Amino acid sequence: MDRHPVETARRRRIEAAIRIIDLTVYAAVLAGGVYALVSTPATIVDELQGFEWLIGLWASLLLAGGGVGFVGRLSRYWFVEVPATVAAFFGIFIYFVVLGRYAFSSVTAAVAAALVLVAMCTMARRWAELQIFATDPDAHDFRHRVADALRRRTTNFVNRHR
Template identity: 70%
Template sequence: MMDRHPIPPERRHRFEAVIRVIDLIVYAAVFIGGVYALIGTPATVADELRGAMWLVAVWAGLLCLGGLVGFVGRLSRFWMMEVPATVLAFFGILIYVVVLGRFAFTSITAAVAALLIVVAMGLVARRWAELQIFATDPDAHDFRSRMAEALRRRTQDFPRRHQ
């Protein structure tokens, strides 16, 4: 259907820009979550992690690094930066879900917060899957040619379709 009735280019570019802004907001939120985890660890989490406070540093580091590198990669359109960033962010958010999951059903507010965290994790996973499209080039058969092509290429807002 899309091949016979394509979206006009200007409308497509607007939607692509909206998707890019959403990705930037998610990366910024992941980074801010990491900063918050590092400097404002809730008492309930500190109590839960007694004896394993090193996990807070790992958790915050994954979120901060994943969010920052992902944001810079998406902003600069160097998509290769986003691939490891999405993995770091995903696992940082996963730790968040595991640590705070126990408190998710203590109130409606906590349940909504936990649900929004899972949504952020889903958006990061969606972006990772989308980046796999950029990483697959049928004309690049060996590792060296794939890396050269990947370094040469910047993303638009998301992969283009070939006519």
């Protein structure tokens, strides 16, 4: 990459597209949380009989993960995305476990389970990517780490030197 860097205008378009994709994923997770809270499918309610509290947990994790992640990515304060991706991941995981029981009952259910798995992997990928921003060997105590996180914001593109 250093020998043959991508042209600046093209790189900016690609990085803007990545940001839009991230925002779309967070919005979809948020929408899933609203859907889980307002209109949980009857099959899931029946499946969780006796454990209906999981629906509230599931919805809360999706709402928090999607909402906070969206705001963090939109405002470019990446540090709020770290817990948001974890919340979203576990919200999606609950759905994957519940849906997994039906995964082999039909092709449609298998496709749905596969897409939920992809969403969960997307959250894990974003969390791993955020760990790059979160590592600063010069920050030794919690107060300095928080101050640095509040000062830093991600930009739409990464500056590269030729």
